[in-house]
Amino acid sequence: METIYYSLNPWWEKQSFNSGIKRDSYLQRFYLQLERKQAEIIVGSRRSGKTTLLKQFIRELLEKGVSEKDILYLPLDHPNLSATPISEHLKNLRKIFDHNRDRKLYLFLDEIQDSPGWETELKSLYDSEPLKIFCSGSSSSLIARQGGKLTGRQIITTVYPLSFKEFILFRGSQPKLSEDYKYETLAAEYLETGGYPEQVLNPSHEYMTNLLEDILARDLIRNFPVKKPFALRDLMRLVAASTGSRISYNKLSKTLALSLDTVKDYISYLEGAFLLQSIEKWTTSHSERIYAQKKVYLWDNGVRTLLTGPGDEGSKAENAVFMELKRNSLQCGYYAESEREVDFITGSYKSPLPVEAKYVDALDWKDRRLSGLRLFLRRFPKTKRVLLITKKFEDETVLDTATINAIPLWKFLLRSGDYLPPGV
Numbered sequence: 509m510e511t512i513y514y515s516l517n518p519w520w521e522k523q524s525f526n527s528g529i530k531r532d533s534y535l536q537r538f539y540l541q542l543e544r545k546q547a548e549i550i551v552g553s554r555r556s557g558k559t560t561l562l563k564q565f566i567r568e569l570l571e572k573g574v575s576e577k578d579i580l581y582l583p584l585d586h587p588n589l590s591a592t593p594i595s596e597h598l599k600n601l602r603k604i605f606d607h608n609r610d611r612k613l614y615l616f617l618d619e620i621q622d623s624p625g626w627e628t629e630l631k632s633l634y635d636s637e638p639l640k641i642f643c644s645g646s647s648s649s650l651i652a653r654q655g656g657k658l659t660g661r662q663i664i665t666t667v668y669p670l671s672f673k674e675f676i677l678f679r680g681s682q683p684k685l686s687e688d689y690k691y692e693t694l695a696a697e698y699l700e701t702g703g704y705p706e707q708v709l710n711p712s713h714e715y716m717t718n719l720l721e722d723i724l725a726r727d728l729i730r731n732f733p734v735k736k737p738f739a740l741r742d743l744m745r746l747v748a749a750s751t752g753s754r755i756s757y758n759k760l761s762k763t764l765a766l767s768l769d770t771v772k773d774y775i776s777y778l779e780g781a782f783l784l785q786s787i788e789k790w791t792t793s794h795s796e797r798i799y800a801q802k803k804v805y806l807w808d809n810g811v812r813t814l815l816t817g818p819g820d821e822g823s824k825a826e827n828a829v830f831m832e833l834k835r836n837s838l839q840c841g842y843y844a845e846s847e848r849e850v851d852f853i854t855g856s857y858k859s860p861l862p863v864e865a866k867y868v869d870a871l872d873w874k875d876r877r878l879s880g881l882r883l884f885l886r887r888f889p890k891t892k893r894v895l896l897i898t899k900k901f902e903d904e905t906v907l908d909t910a911t912i913n914a915i916p917l918w919k920f921l922l923r924s925g926d927y928l929p930p931g932v
Contacts, residue, residue, distance in 0.1 A: 510604060512588055519566070519576040527567045528560040528705070529678055534667065538565050538642075541663055547630060547641040549658075552667030553782035553807060554723050557705045558644040559583070561667060562616045565642070569614060577605045578613050584626075585619040594629045598637065612638040621645045621731075631657045647727050647780055668835055669703030669808045672828070672921035678708045688916070692900065695918035699824040702810020716814040720744075727781040734777065739764050743774055747784055747804050748815040752826045752851070754801040754844070775804070782807050785834070790841030790853040790860075803842050805830045821899075825867035825917050826851055829897050832924045833863070845887070848880040855929060860888055863895045867917060870901050885910055895920070895927055 518525045538548060550558050566579055580601045584590050589597070594617065601613065615633075620626045620643040633639055675698045676682055683690035701708060707715055729737050742764055747755065757775075761768045778784050784807065789800035806812050808831075809824045833840050833852060843850040843862070852863040864881055871878070878896075885891055885907065896914040903914040913927065920927060 509588070509592075509600060512586070513580070513600070513604070516583065516586075517576075517579070517581050519570055519579065522576065525563065525567075527563040528557075530564055531557065531561060531674060534561050534665065535565055535568055537665060539568065542640065544663065545634070545640070546661055546663045547634060547643060547658065549662045549664045550642065550644040550667055551664065551782075552644075552646070553669065553704075554646040554727060555704055555706065555719055556667050556669050556782070558646075558667050559618050560705070562618060562642060562644060566614075566616060574614065577607075578611070579616070580613065581616040581618070583618040584621075584623040590622045591624075594623055594626065595633060598633065598639075610638055612640070615639050615641045617641065617643045619644060619646065621647060627657045631661065634658070634661045646723075646782070647731055668831065669810075670705060670708055671703065671832070671835060672698050672918070675701075675703055675708055676922075678705060688918070691918040691922070692916070695916075695921065696821065698921075699809050699821055699828060700813050700818055702808040702813065704808060704810055707810050713814070716810055720811060720814060723781050723783060728777050732773075732777045732780070734774070736766065736770075739766055739770075740774060740778070743771070744778065744783065744811075745815050747775075747778075748806060748812050751805055751812060751823050752803060752830075754803055754842075756801060783811065785830075787830075787852075788841050790843050792857055797841070800844075807831065822865075822867040825897065825899075826865040828917065828921060829863060829865045832921055833928070836924060836928050838928060843880065843884055845883060848883050850880045850884050853884075857888075858890065860891055861893060861895065861929065862891065863897065865897045865917075867897075867899045868901065869899050871896070871898060871914065873905065873907065873912070 514520055541548065550561065552558055562581065566581060569579060570576060580597065582589055582597055598615065601607065602609070607613065630641065630643070633641065670678060672695065676694055679694070701711055704719065724737070724740055728734055728740060734740060743760065746760060746763065757768055757771050761771045764771065775786065779786065784804055786802040786804045788797045788802055791797055791800070805827050809827055812824060812827065830852065833854060838854045840852040840854040843853050850862045851865050853860050854863065855861040862881060862884055864878070866877060881894060889908065891910045894910055894912045896912060897917050897920050898914055900916055901914050902916055905912050915927065
């Protein structure tokens with residue numbers, strides 16, 4: 509076992525190790541929380557970069573002067589590690605380096621869901637050992653499964669596929685802001701390629717195919733009661749083709765020859781694996797929120813390209829806007845009335861912020877495609893601001909008491925924090 513530890517922790521022997529391209533927004537968050545005792549629970553889609561982030565933060569600790577011998581990294585999907593209790597691994601570390609029991613150590617546990625009884629183990633270690641624990645997992649059930657054992661003992665961070673800003677960093681060239689045409693080209697590439705780090709660095713249809721199969725096999729079929737695995741793939745294709753549209757569970761049920769409850773369950777499983785996300789209708793009626801049709805978006809546009817092919821930039825732009833709202837921790841729903849819609853509404857009922865994606869070069873306020881926004885402003889006259897996300901068109905106008913900001917998609921994605929309110 510000691511040989512395995514050394515091979516997985518090359519810093520013990522001051523050996524170099526690859527930690528990839530830094531994702532500073534996450535590293536800064538981890539560093540700010542470093543002195544808090546709570547365990548860091550890092551969740552997100554498989555291959556979204558969680559392992560790389562763990563190793564990047566290990567490098568940060570080493571550069572800040574933490575001893576190499578105080579850091580233990582364990583990939584718990586390793587066949588020679590998963591069967592051993594986490595507490596036993598920790599005891600082995602103390603034994604290898606003759607650590608005192610009161611010495612603070614840093615424990616990085618990758619794919620923790622593959623370690624039996626990890627929930628109880630973490631609670632026990634948290635309560636009895638001087639540790640800072642970092643854990644990663646590829647399913648949101650990771651949070652639910654601990655059943656309250658870690659309440660007050662955890663800080664949850666969701667790792668998303670690359671943002672547009674990170675996409676540009678991974679591509680290796682930051683255009684000047686005066687070269688807006690280059691940003692437009694990069695935005696179009698981002699919509700097609702998506703944000704899985706390896707796919708951005710080395711685009712490959714085969715990679716995305718294998719990635720999706722891996723997620724379905726390892727994070728759904730193995731962890732959820734899926735009786736018809738083939739139906740998951742068909743469901744993903746149908747949902748991908750309907751991104752941004754209201755979906756009917758009844759229609760999906762008939763098309764796939766599955767029961768209504770099974771369709772609902774499978775949708776929830778796909779959400780749990782960070783493949784898609786549904787949103788409710790934005791309304792003051794609680795029952796209408798529950799019973800109205802939902803809209804579904806994918807966590808990554810690269811998966812959409814894989815399942816439905818290239819093109820359909822408008823739908824992918826709307827998907828990218830939705831994911832940017834999620835990255836900013838904003839809750840949202842869609843507005844619909846009389847067959848007219850607004851893509852996203854965030855904020856409160858007293859102070860809503862409509863966000864509409866129209867991936868076009870030019871737009872007039874009287875355009876029929878904005879009829880949903882016009883209706884919304886009549887229904888909610890206290891609305892102060894509207895965000896209209898376009899392809900190239902940029903303008904600001906005032907209608908009644910609302911300021912309408914038309915912003916090119918690339919600029920919104922690059923500086924979304926300048927346009928959106930603080931997240932919850």
